Amino acid sequence: MRVIEGDGVTAVSQRRVAAEAEVPPSTVTYYYATVDDLLVDALTRVNDAYVALVDALPEDPDEALRGFAALIAEGAGADRAHALAEMELFLISARRPSLRSQTERWSAAVDAFLAPYLPDPAARAGVAAASDGYFLRCCTMDPPPSTEEVHRGLRRLIDRERPTR
Numbered sequence: 001m002r003v004i005e006g007d008g009v010t011a012v013s014q015r016r017v018a019a020e021a022e023v024p025p026s027t028v029t030y031y032y033a034t035v036d037d038l039l040v041d042a043l044t045r046v047n048d049a050y051v052a053l054v055d056a057l058p059e060d061p062d063e064a065l066r067g068f069a070a071l072i073a074e075g076a077g078a079d080r081a082h083a084l085a086e087m088e089l090f091l092i093s094a095r096r097p098s099l100r101s102q103t104e105r106w107s108a109a110v111d112a113f114l115a116p117y118l119p120d121p122a123a124r125a126g127v128a129a130a131s132d133g134y135f136l137r138c139c140t141m142d143p144p145p146s147t148e149e150v151h152r153g154l155r156r157l158i159d160r161e162r163p164t165r
């Protein structure tokens with residue numbers, strides 16, 4: 001991740017990762033036969049952290065949504081270089097099929113999180129797309145959206161999409 005943070009995903013090579021880790025290149029190639037293997041492992045670790053955070057959100061729906069908004073806004077805002085590296089890994093999955101299982105895993109986690117709010121899969125997909133957009137904005141805008149802005153935006157979308165009773 002430090003290589004991606006510093007110079008982007010295209011800078012990742014087994015030799016570069018070995019230099020960053022201060023180990024011989026043979027050590028990296030022993031564990032990671034290809035650059036894609038390195039990228040999959042990095043994205044898996046990113047996902048492990050985010051999925052664990054989503055799973056640990058409070059049961060109260062409003063607190064959980066506020067926590068999800070904080071995960072988006074504060075996660076990206078706390079370390080923008082790291083968040084941008086994570087976003088770059090997600091985006092590169094469009095060209096590297098080996099990464100898609102991890103982007104699909106994240107999408108499934110967000111869908112499961114949103115299911116109690118929205119029974120309609122199409123409505124959930126729209127709110128999930130908005131959350132992805134907020135992640136991107138938090139990486140690229142200066143200043144990034146605040147937790148409150150993200151929460152307000154997601155809350156409005158959920159309320160608009162929620163079926164009337």
